[in-house]
Amino acid sequence: MEADVPGPSAFPGPSERAVCGRRGFLLAGLLGLAGCRQSSRDGSAPATATVGRAEAEALLEARSRAVLEHDAERFLATVHPDEPGFRARQEELFTALARLPFDGWRESVEKIEGSLATLRLAYRYRGFDTSDVVHTTYLELGRAGGRTLITGDGGDLRDAPEIWADPDVEAVRGRSGLAVGTGPLKQVADQLDRSVPAVSAVVGTGWARRAVALVPGDADRAEELAGGQPLDGIVAVATATRNADGSPGQARILVSPESWPKLSPVGRRVVLTHELTHVAMESAGDDRTPLWLVEGFADHVAYLDTGTPVVSAARELAAEVRRGELPARLPSREDFATGSPRLSQAYQEAWLACRMIAEEYGEDRLLRLYREAGAGSERDALREVLGTADLTGAWREYLRRELG
Ligand SMILES: [Zn+2]
The missing domain is CATH 3.10.450.50 (Nuclear Transport Factor 2; Chain: A,)
Structure with a gap:
């Protein structure tokens, strides 16, 4: 057996998890910096x-x-x-x-x-x-x-920074993934090939079903490609280039050369499936869908069929729940900000909210809720799709049941 039997080291740790930050337009933002x-002329002539x-x-x-x-x-x-x-x-x-x-x-x-x-x-x-x-x-x-x-x-x-500024850059092409850079290209391309069908199984086939991953060889290049921001424990981030008219262009998944090697095979699967879900849902550039749905849905797709025990994948939240500390509300946009004190718990809360919806209402309705909450208000979407205006009570009960 390969190492696809989950064990304690198989999951992204608090500093290694699939935090993505949704930094849309990162690469494109650089257009303006250049x-x-x-x-030397004064502009008068x-x-x-x-x-x-x-x-x-x-x-x-x-x-x-x-x-x-x-x-x-x-x-x-x-x-x-x-x-x-x-x-x-x-x-x-x-x-x-x-x-x-x-x-x-x-x-x-x-x-x-x-x-x-x-x-x-x-x-x-x-x-x-x-x-x-x-x-x-x-x-x-x-x-x-x-x-x-x-x-x-x-x-x-x-x-504008590009991956080919590194003279040793290479590309590895799989069926669904193209990995470009100097890092573990084959590993990333192979995982993209496996993750694409996993994403399509939930969101359908109405998306590109392919993605380009940038896999730089060192932290400096990664930071440059991330728009000058250090990745600081983030394993991967889904971004989009920008078209001439400012609309989101081509999807790119930037992989951190420092965090990626620390992950187990299951961890790598979870991270890339999570980012690919963002690609499929066009999350880069989406400011309307509530973040708990964006991140929770991506983790829901990422953890499906991994056999990962809930208490392992949500261990920080589980520890709180076991102490009797149940969150009062679904995580807000601020809870997902880099440096937020309960960042891991925010992802876990969001994941379990989406998991609960999928279990109790079905995958189709979870997907519909995502789309409708992005097109209108969250409250209206909840009422329209799930027949309730507030999930908090049911979700807190679910947390108690799954983690307590
Ligand atoms: Zn994400």
Whole structure:
């Protein structure tokens, strides 16, 4: 038997559990951070471009085609030969990009000020992204021998962080999962393959049924990809890139390189199934559905059929209940905030509320409640779907029964 028999170490501990924080738009939020260097011009006169836009566009088109066709020579032919340090970094970048399964990768000119080109990078992963992921990037352009060439990066103007900034990046593709990074890619891709059917069994098949996971190799890269916030014990977080019009774009699951290896196989299953449920329910960018439903539903799906005893998965809450301390109300949005003193208990309370609804009313009604509470008010949804305006009494009784 593999280690799928649950034991005490099989469950995420308080600091390792599937806390996800629902930090929607994290990656996309970085778009706005990138433009902090002031132009050297005072803005009173239009910038005089030393490089023509048409030339720059042609250069970028050749460079983008070289990426898609894995043509290193043509890629490096766009870089100035007298910039050896920059050229070496571009060679590394090309090697990294060549390992990733792009369906599209295209840089184009947003604007040119002097020698600085502000670019729009649009890319998508083959078989996974259904629309372009768009970032702002920067390059310095110059002329040599009558030609326009790339002479450097944006200096202080940093490109939006991407996983391929790590030169050792690789991709592992499963049936339903694409894992990109330098961490345990195969393990993550395999688990995504197993978790997708588990999510579909509850929420149905009306979602993409695939996901891209970013698996960086160290905490610094993870923090950068998380928008500059340390993951601090969070194992994984579901995010969404942002489309040009501000709407949520492609789903990404960011996996913490520090917390992931501490999990047992069951713990890893629970964490990724939880995050995939968020992907399926489009939680990143959903500010309307009550958090106890969002997080409780994700844990409900994640723990189904794991054989995990309730008192093990909810041990902090169980300890309180055994002491006679029953929570007075369902957890609020604040209870799920990072640093909340009863964060673990908030997840456990939410999970058991959803588990109770599934047991007493059925999975279908739990799913309907989720959708209706996101479209209107929680109270109306409870009354409409479950025929009660308040679950508190029944839920507290359920906690006493399951954990007491
Ligand atoms: Zn979550």
